[in-house]
């Protein structure tokens with residue numbers, strides 16, 4: 001183990017590089033800056049880099065007042081090129097890992113980061129991949145590329161995987177207080193990664209390999225996708241038996257052991273849960289194994305927007321209306337409550353299907369000022385009684401805490417609630433329609 005690197009990490013003179021300043025990279029960069037390290041954030045977005053260097057944050061969970069002091073004190077700076085990479089001692093790669101159009105893993109962002117690192121790799125450097133990916137990426141893809149430099153992993157440089165566990169909008173669990181799993185290519189790599197992270201994150205959990213650490217993350221997110229798929233199917237089954245699925249789940253959740261509530265919704269959004277499990281099923285396909293739970297959950301979850309349309313069509317029909325020509329107000333476009341992110345949001349799918357059926361759709365989302373609807377950009381309408389009275393139907397797709405659900409029920413002609421957000425509202429004689 002190279003004492004020199006360990007000493008630099010422990011005395012905070014180690015230079016930290018964070019590649020990718022998104023909802024994972026920026027909070028991590030801020031933690032290291034606040035921990036007394038000099039941090040360089042590398043991002044391809046000139047706009048993001050400019051905002052950060054001006055002391056501004058574009059991430060919901062990181063206020064400007066945590067970025068500005070670090071810029072001022074010189075503990076954080078952002079750049080768009082790799083000139084400073086050679087000066088880095090420890091680098092975390094926090095770039096996106098989307099799916100390609102054919103639903104295959106797209107690790108092009110990781111490869112771009114690795115090509116920078118290969119150019120500047122030096123002795124006593126630690127590289128940690130944080131981006132969610134299929135087991136084997138770190139050791140079978142990244143390691144050989146970095147060793148083309150002639151440097152040997154575990155001896156000259158250190159390589160590990162440590163899954164990010166950011167829950168956007170979660171004020172309680174942050175980068176600092178969320179336990180972190182680390183797995184190295186060699187035991188020395190695991191130990192170095194543990195020393196690196198434990199300077200800013202108290203609870204570190206080492207595993208025996210990078211593949212194990214990669215798999216931990218995929219289990220975590222597949223667990224969510226499968227359980228959300230289960231309750232979404234429960235919602236469809238309960239509807240068939242004219243039951244309120246939320247009543248059933250809330251009652252089941254009184255069981256103090258052996259049960260964990262998940263809740264149905266209009267579909268599965270975000271850049272992780274709908275995507276990460278398919279990294280695992282793709283890897284298993286290369287090993288001639290078909291991951292049935294993952295594919296089945298993905299199928300159920302991705303069909304929930306169509307279920308929403310079925311329900312809307314039948315409830316309008318019950319009121320002598322067709323979807324075509326009906327004024328529909330959609331509340332919430334973000335993929336989950338109290339955040340601004342619309343990536344993979346099922347609300348976008350629902351709106352697209354409603355517009356295709358000829359509905360006249362307006363939306364409101366206090367976090368999402370505008371969206372692309374087809375070729376046009378549509379702005380969020382100001383939510384007031386007049387807007388709700390004009391709509392034939394109000395659909396709640398994202399249960400933001402800011403909404404006044406009593407007012408929404410009082411002023412809407414018809415309410416379709418896909419999140420049980422109106423559970424505690426006095427509805428009087430008004431029937432609230434649900435999934």
Ligand code: SAJ
Nearest residue numbers: 165166167168228262263264265268269270272273335336
């Ligand atoms: N959802 C449901 N029912 C549920 C829970 C969630 O329909 O019971 C939906 C949400 O509305 C959303 C999607 O699933 O559209 C994903 O929601 P999420 O709560 O899993 O949150 P993400 O994707 O923003 O972040 C998750 C993290 N969240 C939690 O653990 C609560 C965590 O799994 C990962 O750290 C993160 O993905 C990631 O980066 O992988």
